[in-house]
Amino acid sequence: MNRSRTTRVAAIAAVSTLALGLAACTPGGDNGDNDGDVTITWWHNATSDPLQGLWEDVAAEFEEANPGVTVEVTGYQNEDLQRTLIPNALQSGDAPDVFMVWPGGEVRAQAEAGHLKDLTEVAADTIEEMGAAVSPWQLDGKQYAIPYAFGAAGIWYNTELFDKAGIEGTPETLSELADAVTALKAIDVAPIAVGAGDLWPAGHWWYQFAVSSCPTDVLETAIPEFDFSDPCWVEAGEQLEEFIATDPFNEGFLATPGQTGADSSNGLIANGQAAMEFMGPWNSGTIGALTEDGEVPEWLGWFPFPTVDGAGGDAGSIMGGGDGFGVHVDAPDEAVDLLKYIMSEDVQRRFAETGAGVPTHPGVADALTDPNLIASAAALGEASYVQLWIDSALGPAFGNPLNQAIVNIFAGSGTPQDVVAALEQTAAAQ
Amino acid sequence: MTATHAAPPRVTAPSPAGPAPATPRRRPAADRRKWLEIALFAGPALVVFVGFVIVPVALAAVYSLYNWNGLGPLERFIGLDNYVRAFSDPLFIKAIGNNATIVIASILVQGPIAIAVALLLNRRMRGRTVIRALIFVPYVLAEVIAGLSWKLLLSPRGGVNAVLEAIGLGDLARPWLADPDIALWVMFGILSWKYLGFAILLMLAGLQGVPEELHEAAAIDGANWWQTQWRITLPLLGPTIRIWIFLSMIGSLQLFDMVWVTTKGGPIGATNTMAVYMIQYGQGQYGYGSAIAVILFVISLVVAVIYQRFAMRRDLAGALTSGVR
Numbered sequence: 001m002n003r004s005r006t007t008r009v010a011a012i013a014a015v016s017t018l019a020l021g022l023a024a025c026t027p028g029g030d031n032g033d034n035d036g037d038v039t040i041t042w043w044h045n046a047t048s049d050p051l052q053g054l055w056e057d058v059a060a061e062f063e064e065a066n067p068g069v070t071v072e073v074t075g076y077q078n079e080d081l082q083r084t085l086i087p088n089a090l091q092s093g094d095a096p097d098v099f100m101v102w103p104g105g106e107v108r109a110q111a112e113a114g115h116l117k118d119l120t121e122v123a124a125d126t127i128e129e130m131g132a133a134v135s136p137w138q139l140d141g142k143q144y145a146i147p148y149a150f151g152a153a154g155i156w157y158n159t160e161l162f163d164k165a166g167i168e169g170t171p172e173t174l175s176e177l178a179d180a181v182t183a184l185k186a187i188d189v190a191p192i193a194v195g196a197g198d199l200w201p202a203g204h205w206w207y208q209f210a211v212s213s214c215p216t217d218v219l220e221t222a223i224p225e226f227d228f229s230d231p232c233w234v235e236a237g238e239q240l241e242e243f244i245a246t247d248p249f250n251e252g253f254l255a256t257p258g259q260t261g262a263d264s265s266n267g268l269i270a271n272g273q274a275a276m277e278f279m280g281p282w283n284s285g286t287i288g289a290l291t292e293d294g295e296v297p298e299w300l301g302w303f304p305f306p307t308v309d310g311a312g313g314d315a316g317s318i319m320g321g322g323d324g325f326g327v328h329v330d331a332p333d334e335a336v337d338l339l340k341y342i343m344s345e346d347v348q349r350r351f352a353e354t355g356a357g358v359p360t361h362p363g364v365a366d367a368l369t370d371p372n373l374i375a376s377a378a379a380l381g382e383a384s385y386v387q388l389w390i391d392s393a394l395g396p397a398f399g400n401p402l403n404q405a406i407v408n409i410f411a412g413s414g415t416p417q418d419v420v421a422a423l424e425q426t427a428a429a430q
Numbered sequence: 431m432t433a434t435h436a437a438p439p440r441v442t443a444p445s446p447a448g449p450a451p452a453t454p455r456r457r458p459a460a461d462r463r464k465w466l467e468i469a470l471f472a473g474p475a476l477v478v479f480v481g482f483v484i485v486p487v488a489l490a491a492v493y494s495l496y497n498w499n500g501l502g503p504l505e506r507f508i509g510l511d512n513y514v515r516a517f518s519d520p521l522f523i524k525a526i527g528n529n530a531t532i533v534i535a536s537i538l539v540q541g542p543i544a545i546a547v548a549l550l551l552n553r554r555m556r557g558r559t560v561i562r563a564l565i566f567v568p569y570v571l572a573e574v575i576a577g578l579s580w581k582l583l584l585s586p587r588g589g590v591n592a593v594l595e596a597i598g599l600g601d602l603a604r605p606w607l608a609d610p611d612i613a614l615w616v617m618f619g620i621l622s623w624k625y626l627g628f629a630i631l632l633m634l635a636g637l638q639g640v641p642e643e644l645h646e647a648a649a650i651d652g653a654n655w656w657q658t659q660w661r662i663t664l665p666l667l668g669p670t671i672r673i674w675i676f677l678s679m680i681g682s683l684q685l686f687d688m689v690w691v692t693t694k695g696g697p698i699g700a701t702n703t704m705a706v707y708m709i710q711y712g713q714g715q716y717g718y719g720s721a722i723a724v725i726l727f728v729i730s731l732v733v734a735v736i737y738q739r740f741a742m743r744r745d746l747a748g749a750l751t752s753g754v755r
Contacts, residue, residue: 254698
C-alpha cells in the first residue's frame with residue numbers, strides 16, 4: 001500500500017522534473033533590449049589561429065568600445081557553417097546577427113528569401129572604401145554582404161622540388177606546365193595534387209578551363225541566366241580531358257580529400273610528396289596548418305594559372321573569390337557597426353599581417369608580407385575580368401551535380417557533354 | 431519498428447458452456463486511476479515520439495512535393511517531380527544498388543563467419559575471454575575513428591600498401607578506396623571488420639539458450655561434434671540468426687557514417703549509398719533531399735515489414751498473440 005504510493009509520488013516528481021527541464025530548454029529571448037544591453041552573435045569560418053584569434057580580438061575590442069554590447073563570436077568549419085548551420089538557423093528564425101556569406105548564387109538565394117539586411121545605405125561609406133571587390137555580393141544593385149578577403153586562384157608549388165627537377169622559372173602556358181609535369185615525374189614526386197574526393201577541388205580545374213575558353217561576355221550572361229548553349233562550355237571539358245590524359249595528378253586522386261589530414265592534397269604538398277596544387281588564396285594557411293611546425297613553409301611559391309594555348313577566352317580573365325560577412329535582417333543596429341569595424345582599415349591591416357588571405361581594403365595592400373599573397377593580389381589587380389568560382393556563382397543547388405560530373409571526367413567515365421548536361425538539368429529543376 | 435509492442439494480454443478467458451463466470455467488476459475510480467497512470471507515464475514519451483519522429487517524417491513527405499531551397503517560404507509545389515528526378519538519376523539508382531549489394535553481401539558473408547566463430551568460441555578453450563574481447567573491440571570503436579583509421583591505412587601511401595610491399599606482394603598494392611572497381615568491396619570489408627563483433631556477440635548470446643542437456647543426449651546417442659552443431663545447435667539458434675539478419679538489413683540500408691568518413695560516396699559514386707546521396711544532393715535543395723529521405727524510409731519499411739511477415743513469423747508468434755500456443 002505504502003510502497004505503491006511512494007512509487008507514485010516518485011513518478012510524479014520525476015515527470016514534473018522532466019517537464020521543468022524541457023521548459024528550461026525553450027529558447028530565451030535574444031537581443032533583449034532591456035537596459036540597453038545588446039548581444040550580437042557572430043559566426044565565421046576560422047577554426048584555427050591566426051584568424052580565429054584575430055576575430056576574437058576584434059569582438060573584444062568592439063565590446064570595449066561599445067559598453068552594453070556583448071559579442072558572441074564562434075568559428076565553425078567552413079562547409080558545415082555554410083551548408084548546414086546557417087541555412088538551419090535562418091529557417092528556424094533564430095539566426096546569428098553577423099555571419100559568413102558566400103558570393104554569387106549563394107548570397108542571391110539568402111537575399112531573395114529575405115534573410116539579409118540591405119547594407120547599401122547603412123554601410124555606404126564602408127562599401128565605397130572597399131572598391132570593386134564588393135560586386136559579387138550584390139543583388140539588383142543592393143549590397144547584401146561585404147567581403148573582407150578576395151583573392152585569385154593560382155598554382156601553389158614547392159620551389160625546392162622545382163629546383164630539384166631542374167625547372168626554370170614557372171610555367172606560363174599549358175604546354176610548359178606539361179613539361180614541368182614530365183620533369184617532376186622524373187624525380188619521383190606527384191606533379192600535381194588534387195583532392196577529387198571532395199569533388200570541388202577537381203571542379204576548380206574545369207572552372208579554370210571554362211574561364212580560359214569562354215569570352216567574358218559569355219561568362220557574364222550565361223551564369224546568371226543558366227544558359228550553357230555556347231560551345232565553350234563543352235570545350236572546357238575537352239581541354240580538361242586532354243590535360244588529364246598527360247597523367248599529371250597524384251596516385252589515388254579520386255579518393256584524396258582536399259584539406260584534411262596528411263593524406264589530403266594539401267597534406268601531400270605540406271610534406272613534399274607533391275609539387276603543385278591549383279587552389280584559392282587561402283591555400284598557404286591550410287597547407288601551413290598541416291606542416292610539422294604548423295608554419296607556412298618557406299619553399300611555398302605561387303604563380304598564376306598558365307594560359308591555355310588556342311583557347312577562345314580573354315587572356316586577362318582569371319578566377320577568384322572571397323569571403324564576406326552579412327547582417328541578418330532582424331539584427332540590431334550594433335551588428336552593422338560591428339561589420340563596419342571588421343572592415344575598418346585597422347582591422348583589415350591586421351588581417352593582412354596574419355597572412356590568412358588577401359584583404360579587400362585597398363588602403364592596406366602594403367601590409368601584406370607573404371610574397372605569394374602579394375603575387376596573388378597583383379594578379380587580381382592586373383586582371384581584365386574576375387570570374388567567381390563557378391559553383392558559387394551558380395548557387396547552392398549546382399555544387400554537387402556539377403562537381404560530380406567533372407570528377408567523372410577525371411575518372412574517365414564522363415564526357416565534356418555530361419558536364420553541360422548536368423548544368424542544364426540542375427538549371428531546369430530550379 | 432520492431433514488433434515488440436505486445437498487445438495487452440487477453441484477460442477474458444474463453445468461457446466454457448454455461449453461465450458466464452462473474453467477471454470481477456472494476457470500480458470506476460480504479461479505472462480512472464489506471465488511465466491517469468497510463469497518461470502520466472506514457473504521455474511524455476508519446477509527446478517526444480510524436481514531436482521528434484512522427485512530425486518530421488510527415489514534414490519530409492510534405493517538403494518532398496516542393497521545389498524548396500530551404501531558405502524561402504514553401505511555395506513552389508511541383509508534385510512528384512522530385513521523385514521522378516530521383517529515379518531518373520543513374521547515380522541514385524546506383525546508390526540503391528550499392529545498398530542492396532551491402533545488404534546481400536552482409537547476410538551471405540558476415541552471417542556464416544559469425545556463426546562459425548561463435549560455435550568455435552562457445553567451446554571451452556584457452557584464452558577464450560581474450561579472443562571474445564578482441565573480436566568485439568572494432569564494434570566499440572566510434573565509427574568516425576574507425577573510418578578515419580581505415581582511410582589512412584588504405585591510402586596509396588598508407589599502411590596496407592607498405593605492409594604488402596614489405597612482404598614482397600608489392601604488385602597487390604593499389605589505391606584501395608580510389609579504384610572504382612573495388613572500392614565498394616573494400617568498403618564492405620571495413621564494414622565487416624566493424625560489425626562482425628556484434629554479430630558474433632549476438633550469436634554467442636543465442637548459443638547460451640541452447641540447453642546443455644540436448645548436447646549430452648546427442649552425445650549419448652553417439653553424435654559427433656559436427657552432427658550436434660548441425661542438427662541441434664543451428665536450428666535452435668534460428669531465432670537469433672533471423673533477428674541478426676533483420677538488424678543487418680536495416681543497418682545496411684541506412685548506411686551513412688562509415689561511407690561519409692572514408693569516401694563520401696566516391697570515387698564516382700562507387701560507394702554511394704542512399705543516405706550519402708541524400709546529404710550530398712539535398713544541399714540547397716531540401717525538397718529533393720526530403721524526397722530521397724521518403725524513398726529511403728519507404729524502402730526500409732517495406733523490407734522490414736516483408737521480412738517480419740515471412741521470415742520472422744514464427745519468432746514473433748509468441749510476442750504478438752496471447753501466451754497460449
